[in-house]
Amino acid sequence: MTVQSEEVLSITGLHFAYNGGDPVLDNVNLTARRGDYIAILGPNGGGKTTLIKCLLGMLTPQRGSVRVFGKPPKEALGRIGYVPQYATAREAFPITVLDVVLMGAMNGSSTIFTSGWKRGKGNAEKALHALQLVGMEGREKLTLRQLSGGQRQRVIVARALMGDPDLLLLDEPTANIDPQGKFCFYEFLASLPGHITTIVVSHDLSITASAFTGIAIVNRTLLYNRGNTLTEGQLAMLYGTHEPSCPMGTFISTVSSMFPTMTNLQPYKPHAGQQPQQPAPGPEDNA
Ligand SMILES: Nc1ncnc2c1ncn2[C@@H]1O[C@H](COP(=O)(O)OP(=O)(O)OP(=O)(O)O)[C@@H](O)[C@H]1O
Numbered sequence: 001m002t003v004q005s006e007e008v009l010s011i012t013g014l015h016f017a018y019n020g021g022d023p024v025l026d027n028v029n030l031t032a033r034r035g036d037y038i039a040i041l042g043p044n045g046g047g048k049t050t051l052i053k054c055l056l057g058m059l060t061p062q063r064g065s066v067r068v069f070g071k072p073p074k075e076a077l078g079r080i081g082y083v084p085q086y087a088t089a090r091e092a093f094p095i096t097v098l099d100v101v102l103m104g105a106m107n108g109s110s111t112i113f114t115s116g117w118k119r120g121k122g123n124a125e126k127a128l129h130a131l132q133l134v135g136m137e138g139r140e141k142l143t144l145r146q147l148s149g150g151q152r153q154r155v156i157v158a159r160a161l162m163g164d165p166d167l168l169l170l171d172e173p174t175a176n177i178d179p180q181g182k183f184c185f186y187e188f189l190a191s192l193p194g195h196i197t198t199i200v201v202s203h204d205l206s207i208t209a210s211a212f213t214g215i216a217i218v219n220r221t222l223l224y225n226r227g228n229t230l231t232e233g234q235l236a237m238l239y240g241t242h243e244p245s246c247p248m249g250t251f252i253s254t255v256s257s258m259f260p261t262m263t264n265l266q267p268y269k270p271h272a273g274q275q276p277q278q279p280a281p282g283p284e285d286n287a
Helices: 048-055 073-079 097-105 121-133 149-161 179-190 232-242 248-258
Strands: 007-017 023-033 037-041 063-068 080-083 167-171 197-202 214-219 221-225
Touching: 007 048, 007 197, 023 048, 023 197, 023 214, 037 048, 048 063, 048 167, 048 197, 063 073, 073 080, 080 149, 097 121, 097 149, 121 149, 149 167, 149 179, 179 197
Parallel strands: 023 221, 037 197, 037 214, 080 167, 167 197
Antiparallel strands: 007 023, 007 063, 214 221
């Protein structure tokens, strides 16, 4: 019998519309388990950031359920590390790498000017450990302007790690990184401690597929794949229906060439008693 790892995230039948308008997300279902590393891909305006905001409890869906570690998102925030879109610190600001990471030790009520982020010995040691985890040890005294774009992003991830997250959400983390740096960054995320579930949102299809345990495509609704195939017909149906302005040909051919081994993508229905088809899952690969 396969032992299932902890369910970290469960989205069922989620429906969200801004201000009573057309739905931005409609009947979205997604499950993530401990240690999963999932990419949520989709075109601009497809609803990726909206989905992340629902996961953080910043937006409340009109229908459906979102559970993080079995709880409403706001009750699980202490276990979530969030790297928002445009999370770049101003490189000209004379702040050290260590100070940026220490900001992650602020609790909800503190600010940069209150005690929450002070360089207590425990916090400093923790920050150095976080920098080690992101491969930035020895650079704590540098200022941000002395780092590359990819290194800066690693520092921002280290900041998110200060809260000891079990779930890490990153919204477009490689927007300002060159192609090689992007590749390294996504590989690096795969190397984070195995208990961390990582969810990365991107409209960038040049990201590497190999590191991920799952790919979700979102454009109003969502298709979820775990090691299966993405067919052109299914993508065309998804993007053609909901995003007529999307450059379909480019998108489909890019995705198809990125995931040549995938077969049989299906809408993911975690609570319908139906499991997606999988090629010989390992003990942890069972969502
Ligand atoms: N606060 C808001 N009020 C009204 N509509 C919004 C709001 N935020 C986003 N939208 C709309 O919701 C849709 C989805 O936006 P969202 O930011 O979730 O997309 P996205 O997939 O993250 O896009 P991108 O890749 O460009 O960041 C878009 O049509 C957008 O205009």
